[in-house]
Amino acid sequence: xxxxxxxxxxxxxxxxxxxxxxxxxxxxxxxxxxxxxxxxxxxxxxxxxxxxxxxxxxxxxxxxxxxxxxxxxxxxxxxxxxxxxxxxxxxxxxxxxxxxxxxxxxxxxxxxxxxxxxxxxxxxxxxxxxxxxxxxxxxxxxxxxxxxxxxxxxxxxxxxxxxxxxxxxxxxxxxxxxxxxxxxxxxxxxxxxxxxxxxxxxxxxxxxxxxxxxxxxxxxxxxxxxxxxxxxxxxxxxxxxxxxxxxxxxxxxxxxxxxxxxxxxxxxxxxxxxxxxxxxxxxxxxxxxxxxxxxxxxxxxxxxxxxxxxxxxxxxxxxxxxxxxxxxxxxxxxxxxxxxxxxxxxxxxxxxxxxxxxxxxxxxxxxxxxxxxxxxxxxxxxxxxxxxxxxxxxxxxxxxxxxxxxxxxxxxxxxxxxxxxxxxxxxxxxxxxx
Amino acid sequence: xxxxxxxxxxxxxxxxxxxxxxxxxxxxxxxxxxxxxxxxxxxxxxxxxxxxxxxxxxxxxxxxxxxxxxxxxxxxxxxxxxxxxxxxxxxxxxxxxxxxxxxxxxxxxxxxxxxxxxxxxxxxxxxxxxxxxxxxxxxxxxxxxxxxxxxxxxxxxxxxxxxxxxxxxxxxxxxxxxxxxxxxxxxxxxxxxxxxxxxxxxxxxxxxxxxxxxxxxxxxxxxxxxxxxxxxxxxxxxxxxxxxxxxxxxxxxxxxxxxxxxxxxxxxxxxxxxxxxxxxxxxxxxxxxxxxxxxxxxxxxxxxxxxxxxxxxxxxxx
Numbered sequence: 001x002x003x004x005x006x007x008x009x010x011x012x013x014x015x016x017x018x019x020x021x022x023x024x025x026x027x028x029x030x031x032x033x034x035x036x037x038x039x040x041x042x043x044x045x046x047x048x049x050x051x052x053x054x055x056x057x058x059x060x061x062x063x064x065x066x067x068x069x070x071x072x073x074x075x076x077x078x079x080x081x082x083x084x085x086x087x088x089x090x091x092x093x094x095x096x097x098x099x100x101x102x103x104x105x106x107x108x109x110x111x112x113x114x115x116x117x118x119x120x121x122x123x124x125x126x127x128x129x130x131x132x133x134x135x136x137x138x139x140x141x142x143x144x145x146x147x148x149x150x151x152x153x154x155x156x157x158x159x160x161x162x163x164x165x166x167x168x169x170x171x172x173x174x175x176x177x178x179x180x181x182x183x184x185x186x187x188x189x190x191x192x193x194x195x196x197x198x199x200x201x202x203x204x205x206x207x208x209x210x211x212x213x214x215x216x217x218x219x220x221x222x223x224x225x226x227x228x229x230x231x232x233x234x235x236x237x238x239x240x241x242x243x244x245x246x247x248x249x250x251x252x253x254x255x256x257x258x259x260x261x262x263x264x265x266x267x268x269x270x271x272x273x274x275x276x277x278x279x280x281x282x283x284x285x286x287x288x289x290x291x292x293x294x295x296x297x298x299x300x301x302x303x304x305x306x307x308x309x310x311x312x313x314x315x316x317x318x319x320x321x322x323x324x325x326x327x328x329x330x331x332x333x334x335x336x337x338x339x340x341x342x343x344x345x346x347x348x349x350x351x352x353x354x355x356x357x358x359x360x361x362x363x364x365x366x367x368x369x370x371x372x373x374x375x376x377x378x379x380x381x382x383x384x385x386x387x388x389x390x391x392x393x394x395x396x397x398x399x400x401x402x403x404x405x406x407x408x409x410x411x412x413x414x415x416x417x418x419x420x421x422x423x424x425x426x427x428x429x430x431x432x433x434x
Numbered sequence: 435x436x437x438x439x440x441x442x443x444x445x446x447x448x449x450x451x452x453x454x455x456x457x458x459x460x461x462x463x464x465x466x467x468x469x470x471x472x473x474x475x476x477x478x479x480x481x482x483x484x485x486x487x488x489x490x491x492x493x494x495x496x497x498x499x500x501x502x503x504x505x506x507x508x509x510x511x512x513x514x515x516x517x518x519x520x521x522x523x524x525x526x527x528x529x530x531x532x533x534x535x536x537x538x539x540x541x542x543x544x545x546x547x548x549x550x551x552x553x554x555x556x557x558x559x560x561x562x563x564x565x566x567x568x569x570x571x572x573x574x575x576x577x578x579x580x581x582x583x584x585x586x587x588x589x590x591x592x593x594x595x596x597x598x599x600x601x602x603x604x605x606x607x608x609x610x611x612x613x614x615x616x617x618x619x620x621x622x623x624x625x626x627x628x629x630x631x632x633x634x635x636x637x638x639x640x641x642x643x644x645x646x647x648x649x650x651x652x653x654x655x656x657x658x659x660x661x662x663x664x665x666x667x668x669x670x671x672x673x674x675x676x677x678x679x680x681x682x683x684x685x686x687x688x689x690x691x692x693x694x695x696x697x698x699x700x701x702x703x704x705x706x707x708x709x710x711x712x713x714x715x716x717x718x719x720x721x722x723x724x725x726x727x728x729x730x731x732x733x734x735x736x737x738x739x740x741x742x743x744x745x746x747x748x749x750x751x752x
Contacts, residue, residue, distance in 0.1 A: 137668070144668020145629075147676040174629050174670065181627040181644045233628065 007051070008032050009427070011388065012044040014057035018064065019360030020368075020377035029062055031384040034426040039378055057388060060421060063359055065097025065128075065385035067376040068340060069264060069366040070240055070312035072162075072333070073099075073130070076117070077106025082317035082405045084118070088127025090337040090404035092423040092431040095387035096313070098367070098375045099128050099337075103135040104162035110135035110146045112154040119155055127430055129385070131157045131372070136175045136186055142166050145175060149182050157370050158238070160187035163287060163316075165222055167193040172226060176235025185236045185370070190222040190247065191288055199328050200289045201274040209280065211327060214289050220246035227254045230261060238369060239263040241314050243288045245298030252307040262369045263307070264361075266314035267336060267343035268410050270299045276410060282323045282330035284410050286316075289332075300351055303361065310366040311358075313340040317406035334410040338402045342418035345391055349417055355391060384427040393419035440739050443747060444556045444563040447572035448613040456581070456617060459735055463582050466731035470506070480509035483540040483741055487513045488530070489566065490546040495701055495726070496566050496575075500543045503733035509540075509741075527551060531558040541740050544568075549606075562740035564733075570604050575736055576700055577610035579728040581618065583721055584655055586728075587696055592619035597649050597691070598640075599625040599681065600659030600708050603632050603670075607700045608659055612638050625649030627681065629670045630661075646681055650690040658683055658699045658708050666707075674707050684710040688719070696721050 009031045016027040016039060029039035030052070068091065074082035091099055101118065103109035109118065109132050122130035134156035138144045148159055159179055166172045166188060179186050195218045200206050202213025223239055227250065230237045242248055242263045254261045268276075268286055273296045276284040284290060302308040316333025323330050344362060347353040367376030374382050394417050399409040423431040439458035448456075469475060485504040487497050497513060504511035516530070527546075534542060541562045544552045549569030556563035567573040585591055596615050602608045602624050615622045616639045624635055625643045636642050643649030650656060661677065671677045683697065697713065697720045705711040714720055 138672070145670075145672040147672040149672075149680045150676050177628040178670075178672075181629070232633070 008037070009053045009055060010044055011055045011057050011062050013059060014062035014388070015059055016041065016378070017061050017356060017359050018378040019356050020364040022356060023378070024356045026059070029378070029386070031386075031424070031427045034383060036378060036380055036382055036384045038380055060388055060390045061355070062386060062388050064363045064376050064378055065387050065423060065425070066095050066340060066362045067366045067372065068096045068099040068313050068315070068337065069310055069370060070266070071099040071101050071315040071337065072104065072317065073101040073118075074317055075105065075121070080405075081319045081322075084121050084130065085125050085127070086403060086405040087315070087317075087337065088122070088125050088130075090335070090402060091128035092425065093403050093420065094313075094338040095341050095389060095420045095423055096128050096337055097385035097387070097423065097425050098131065098372065100131045100133060100157055100370065102160065102162040103133050104140060108135055108140055109133070109156070110138055110140070112147070112150055115151055115154040115156050126425070126428075128425065129375070131155065131370075133158050133160045133162070133187060135159065136161050136166060136179075137171060140164055142168055142171055145178050148179055148184055152182050152184050157372075158185035158187050160240070161189065163189055165189045165191050165193045165196070169225060169229065173229050173233060176229055176237065177233040180233060180235040183236070185238055187238045187240055188222070188226055190226065190239045190242070191218045192221040195221070198289075199285065200277055201291050203274065203292065205274050205277065209277070216244045216246065216291055216295065219244045219288065220250050223247055223250040227259060227261065230254070230259050234260075236260045237262075241266045241269060241288060241312070242302065242308060243269040243291050243299065244295045248298050248302035248307055252302065252305075255307065262309045264310035264312045264366065265299050265303065265308050266312055267340060268314075268334060270296060270303060271343050271346055272296070272410060280327040282325065282327055283334060283408050283412065285327060285330050285332050286334055286410065287332035300347065303347060304351070304353055309361065309369055311340070311344050311361045312366065313337050315404075317404055318408045319406050323408050334408055335399075335402065335404045335406055336409070337404060339397060339409060339411045339416070341389065341420065342395075342416035343411060345418040346416070348391065384424055386424040387420060388422040390419045390421060392417055395419060441743065443743055445574055445736055445740065446553050446556060446563065446565045448574045448577050448610045448617070449572065451617065453617055453619075456578070456614060459578055459732070459739065460582050460585060462735035462739070463578070463728070463731045464586070466734040467586075467728065470727070470731055475506050476508065477506065478508040479738055480504065480507035480741055483509045484538065485509045485511045485541045485543065485737060486534060486537070486539045487511065487566070488516065488534070488542055488544045489514065490516045490544075490551070491567070493545055493566070495729070496545065499726070499729040500566065500733050503730050503737055506730070507734055507737060509737065527555055528558055531555050535560050540744060541737055562744045564736055564740060567606050569606065570609070571606050572610045573606040574610050575729070575732055576607050577614040578736070579725055579732040580611055580657065580698060580700075581614055582728045582732055583698065583725050584696070587721060588654060591615065593621075594654040595621045595623065595652060596655040596657060597623045597625050597643075597653045598657045598659065599646065599649065599683065601630045601661045601665060602626050602635060602659065603630045604662070604665070605659050609638070611657065612640055623649050623653070625681070627671065630665070646687050647690045650687055653691040653695055656683060656688065656691055656695055656697050658697065660700060660702065661704060661708050663704070678707055682706070682708055682710060683713060685713060688713065695719070698722065698725060701726070
């Protein structure tokens with residue numbers, strides 16, 4: 001991987017994409033050291049000055065690096081599945097320059113030292129920028145509030161119990177209320193936990209396979225409850241990986257009501273349905289589970305009409321030993337950093353969504369709701385976190401070739417479009433390929 | 435005499451009182467401050483009268499303050515600490531009232547852990563009742579003594595900006611003070627994390643702040659509330675250190691207030707939780723000891739007025 005780092009690089013003849021300003025035009029962009037010095041539509045005005053590396057983009061897309069708001073890093077604690085280094089390599093290979101990690105590591109990110117550990121380690125590695133979520137409740141137990149004020153001061157972006165729902169309504173009320181004291185966001189895994197015990201979507205397929213089912217209602221039940229609590233507390237709420245038709249509808253209504261609510265979804269929930277489980281494919285065992293085709297279409301609709309604000313990879317590395325098990329015993333989750341962009345681009349190629357809209361959900365959408373003022377946008381003087389990609393070039397997912405330490409992709413073997421050519425972080429090229 | 439300006443039989447709360455009634459009680463209290471500072475502290479205006487301190491919740495300060503007040507006025511003062519055991523024996527609040535009626539008390543000072551319990555009791559007894567604190571509802575003599583402290587230091591209540599900081603949700607002191615200060619024309623702010631504020635707090639006529647520095651800005655009075663340790667274990671507040679970091683009063687946060695701002699606390703203080711220890715001991719800023727002194731004077735005034743009003747009512751019925 002070439003790591004040449006001249007202080008100035010001019011990207012010319014690029015399709016500039018900046019969702020934050022609705023820019024989608026042929027143009028040029030100049031980086032200087034760590035920052036974006038300038039960019040504009042049209043031809044590069046200066047010709048080729050001395051000491052500037054000229055990159056002819058040949059009409060390929062140059063966009064802000066992706067902001068992936070839901071990643072499990074596994075370090076510290078489960079480095080056999082993923083490390084900050086391997087995740088960072090996978091991220092930049094996927095065009096992700098900023099990722100936000102869940103607190104479900106070992107130790108759990110529920111104190112200031114853990115927040116600082118992650119930030120320090122990620123800085124040292126120098127790949128994708130990492131911001132941690134901190135636990136909303138101590139030890140992720142869903143009982144006692146974490147020190148949200150001090151954690152936010154230390155750099156925690158928002159608060160969540162990660163892959164666990166905050167089940168107790170009183171605790172959720174207080175979490176929303178306490179977080180709102182500091183203007184902080186609560187991110188929920190929206191599944192009613194007492195009902196969400198099971199292996200896959202509840203329905204005919206689970207019945208035929210003899211697997212225990214998780215009814216689709218678990219999502220809307222938790223969302224409806226939480227939305228009432230948002231009304232009660234005036235707190236800020238974000239629902240992660242919305243995956244059901246009724247869940248999307250609940251968020252849509254809440255937004256119409258003017259509540260301070262946002263949500264994201266992940267590629268499996270708009271690109272796959274429960275049929276992917278096939279004959280007990282454990283790589284398709286996810287949390288929340290893949291739902292029906294009806295649900296998948298509703299998620300696509302939610303993305304199209306703006307109900308869903310962001311697309312996150314929901315990257316959940318599991319080693320082979322955790323997946324090569326009977327379905328019921330296998331761990332849930334799939335990797336997603338290296339398939340985030342191409343699978344999201346299916347919305348452009350198959351569903352006809354504007355590229356700018358899809359890119360918004362991968363860049364400024366999540367950055368805005370997390371308060372990351374510099375990420376996910378092209379900004380003069382802002383960090384040169386960029387991705388250069390060919391949105392049309394086809395390729396086939398081969399999970400074994402991925403940089404992620406675990407290879408559990410639910411998209412293995414899938415033909416996709418969207419090829420990342422180069423990724424820059426703070427002006428440094430950290431990934432490039434022809 | 436005094437009954438011309440405070441006509442109520444009981445003192446159950448500040449809510450419902452008017453500014454002249456409050457001023458009257460404060461004026462009367464002022465006189466007792468001087469008397470208490472003189473060598474001869476004893477008067478005999480309440481000789482032959484019986485004051486019963488009926489406490490369903492433990493208290494040292496308030497009970498002692500009422501006891502001293504009654505004794506300085508020459509009354510016979512009896513303390514009844516009703517333990518949980520007699521409640522478990524099945525005696526109801528009403529049964530207790532009947533028992534006390536038979537004892538012919540003149541004034542009952544009642545503290546109870548449940549909001550509204552003192553008012554309930556007042557409807558069942560023949561004597562005057564002073565609320566010594568009921569649940570999270572009211573603590574009128576605390577608000578009066580706070581007002582007296584402020585008035586003596588600042589010369590007025592109207593127009594002052596007062597920040598009440600801490601566990602407003604559970605605090606009867608906060609509620610009584612909010613009512614009193616509003617009635618007297620002060621600007622009241624509350625400063626607390628959202629989990630320690632009642633819903634609709636602003637409806638009490640206060641400005642709500644979640645950032646202490648903003649809440650203290652240009653304040654004349656900083657009133658700290660006690661926070662119970664059991665609220666700090668993750669249910670309302672994650673931890674003591676986090677609470678102190680954001681909502682504990684220290685010199686740095688106090689610097690936002692006016693340079694001559696006073697610090698008050700109803701006691702007992704949790705040093706290092708809601709207030710920095712050095713600050714609590716800073717005689718320049720902290721009037722916490724003065725509040726205790728004013729407490730005795732205010733309670734003398736209240737007892738005297740209650741006894742006067744009772745005598746008037748009994749005469750009227752005779």
